Amino acid sequence: MLIASFIFVISLAAAVQFAIMTWRGELARIAMQSASPAASLAIAGAFPDVSAYQSLCPDLSSSSAPKLTTVKLYYTLLESVKSLSENWASREMTLCAQYATAVLAQRIERNQACLAEVRSF
Numbered sequence: 029m030l031i032a033s034f035i036f037v038i039s040l041a042a043a044v045q046f047a048i049m050t051w052r053g054e055l056a057r058i059a060m061q062s063a064s065p066a067a068s069l070a071i072a073g074a075f076p077d078v079s080a081y082q083s084l085c086p087d088l089s090s091s092s093a094p095k096l097t098t099v100k101l102y103y104t105l106l107e108s109v110k111s112l113s114e115n116w117a118s119r120e121m122t123l124c125a126q127y128a129t130a131v132l133a134q135r136i137e138r139n140q141a142c143l144a145e146v147r148s149f
Contacts, residue, residue, distance in 0.1 A: 055099065059126035075103050075121060078128040085135055088142040094131050099124050 079096055087093050103124045110117040 051098070055102075055127050056123060058094065058130050059123050061130050073125065073129075075099075075125040075128055078125055078132055082128060082132050082135070085132065085139070087135060088139045093135055093138070096128055096131065099127055 079100065082096055103121060106117045106120050106124070110121075
């Protein structure tokens with residue numbers, strides 16, 4: 029019974045680690061995407077600033093856009109852990125800001141396409 033519980037705990041820990049690393053990999057992939065350089069430069073900044081812009085910019089397209097809820101939670105966790113590892117936490121916080129900037133640039137591009145479609149009528 030002890031060996032079975034040990035295997036279960038190790039398997040569960042490996043599955044959780046895999047899920048977290050997959051999520052972080054997707055975060056990094058989207059953050060490194062280059063949307064339009066002009067839009068990215070215009071809205072680049074700290075994560076709270078970009079997150080505030082995201083809440084002000086409506087999502088006019090019908091497609092489901094990425095949300096910032098899990099990234100906000102991750103950013104808050106990083107702020108609390110920042111005292112333990114300054115370099116790592118600041119790199120991850122920069123990654124969160126880049127992700128939010130990329131998502132906001134995508135939202136702006138979708139909104140512009142939606143408005144162009146509406147104007148064509």
